[in-house]
Amino acid sequence: MEIYSTILQNKEMIKILYGILISLICTVIVFKSHRLFNLSLHNGIRYFRNAFFFYGLAFFTRYILVHFLNDSNLPVILFEFFIISAGFFLIHSLIWKRTYPIERKYLSSLLSPITLIFYAIALTLVVLDLTWKFYLSMFASQILIFFLASIISYKNYLRRPSKPFPKFYLLAMILSLLAWILNAMAASIFSWNSGVIIDVYILNITVFLLFLFGVIKLTK
Numbered sequence: 001m002e003i004y005s006t007i008l009q010n011k012e013m014i015k016i017l018y019g020i021l022i023s024l025i026c027t028v029i030v031f032k033s034h035r036l037f038n039l040s041l042h043n044g045i046r047y048f049r050n051a052f053f054f055y056g057l058a059f060f061t062r063y064i065l066v067h068f069l070n071d072s073n074l075p076v077i078l079f080e081f082f083i084i085s086a087g088f089f090l091i092h093s094l095i096w097k098r099t100y101p102i103e104r105k106y107l108s109s110l111l112s113p114i115t116l117i118f119y120a121i122a123l124t125l126v127v128l129d130l131t132w133k134f135y136l137s138m139f140a141s142q143i144l145i146f147f148l149a150s151i152i153s154y155k156n157y158l159r160r161p162s163k164p165f166p167k168f169y170l171l172a173m174i175l176s177l178l179a180w181i182l183n184a185m186a187a188s189i190f191s192w193n194s195g196v197i198i199d200v201y202i203l204n205i206t207v208f209l210l211f212l213f214g215v216i217k218l219t220k
Helices: 002-009 011-040 043-063 073-103 113-132 136-159 164-188 194-219
Strands: none
Touching: 011 043, 011 194, 043 073, 073 113, 073 136, 113 136, 136 164, 164 194
8 A cells, every 4th residue: 555655645746657658658559550550551440540649639638738738627628528539539440341431532530521520529528528517428428438349349359369459459448448437436436536546547557558569569
C-alpha cells in the first residue's frame, strides 16, 4: 500500500506522466499502423490508426494541454469528444467491410459520411453530458462499444485462433471494457476515489501497451 500512498502524494505529477505515457504510446501506434496500412492497404488498419490518433489527442488534451489553458472546461469537452470518436473508430476497424461500399469513394478516412455521423453522435453525447453535468453518455457509449467490440473480437479470434494479433486484440478489448466499467463505478459509486482511479490508470496503461505490443509484432 506504500506505493499507493506515494502516488497519491504526487497525484498531479502522476496525471501528467500518465498523459505523456499514453500519448507517446498512441503516437507510436499511429506511425507503425500507418506504415502497416501503406504496406497492406487494409482498411481495418486505417480505422485502427485513426482510433489511436484520437486517443492520443484525448489524453494529450486532458492531462497535458489542460495545464496551458485558462478555460478548465475546454480540455474536458475536447477529451470527451476525442475519446468517444476514438471508440467509434476502433469498432469501425472491426466492421469496416459493412460500410466500405459507401466510404470507398472518399479519399480521407477521417472525412466521410460514416465518420461525420461518428462526430455528430460524439458531439451530441458531449452536449448531453454538459447538460447533465455528469459523464453518463460517455461511460454508457464506451461500455456499449467495448462490449460489442469484445464480442466481435472473440468471433474473429475463433476464426483465426493461431494468429497472434486476434488474441491481443480480444484481451485488449476485454480489459478496455473492464476499465470503462471501473471508471464508471469510480465516478458514480466511489465519488472519484483516488485509489480506484489509480487502478483505472494501471488498467488503461496495460491496454495501450497490449495494443502497442500487438502492432510491433505485426510490423517486425
